[in-house]
Amino acid sequence: xxxxxxxxxxxxHIACELCHVDGDGRHWYATVVSATFEGxxxxxxxxxxxAAMGSRMKTDEVHALSIKAHTPAEWATLTx
Numbered sequence: 294x295x296x297x298x299x300x301x302x303x304x305x306h307i308a309c310e311l312c313h314v315d316g317d318g319r320h321w322y323a324t325v326v327s328a329t330f331e332g333x334x335x336x337x338x339x340x341x342x343x344a345a346m347g348s349r350m351k352t353d354e355v356h357a358l359s360i361k362a363h364t365p366a367e368w369a370t371l372t373x
Contacts, residue, residue: 294354298327300325305331315339326368336356338362 296314299321304312311326323342330338339360349355363371 294318294349296321299355299358301313302347302349303342303345307341311368321355321357322359322361324361324363326363326365328365330362330364335362 295297298317299316300314300323301364303314303323303325307325307327308329309325309327312322313324315322325338325342329341333341339362342360342362343350343358346355346358350358
C-alpha cells in the first residue's frame with residue numbers, strides 16, 4: 294500500500310481536519326486530527342483508525358501503523 298491509499302482509507306472512515314501518513318512501505322505513521330475524537334480515550338481513537346484499515350492490518354498489507362490521534366484543540370496546542 295501507499296501512504297496516499299492509507300490516508301484515503303482513514304479519511305473515508307473518519308471526518309478529519311488533518312490526516313498525514315508517512316512510512317517506508319511496511320511501517321507507517323499516521324497523524325489524524327478529528328473533532329470526532331473529542332471526549333474519546335486514546336485507545337478508542339486508535340481503534341477508530343484501525344477500523345478504517347479494515348482487514349489490511351490482519352492480512353499484512355499494512356505491517357505496522359503508529360498513530361497519533363488528536364482533537365483540533367489538542368493539535369492547536371501542539372503546533373502553536
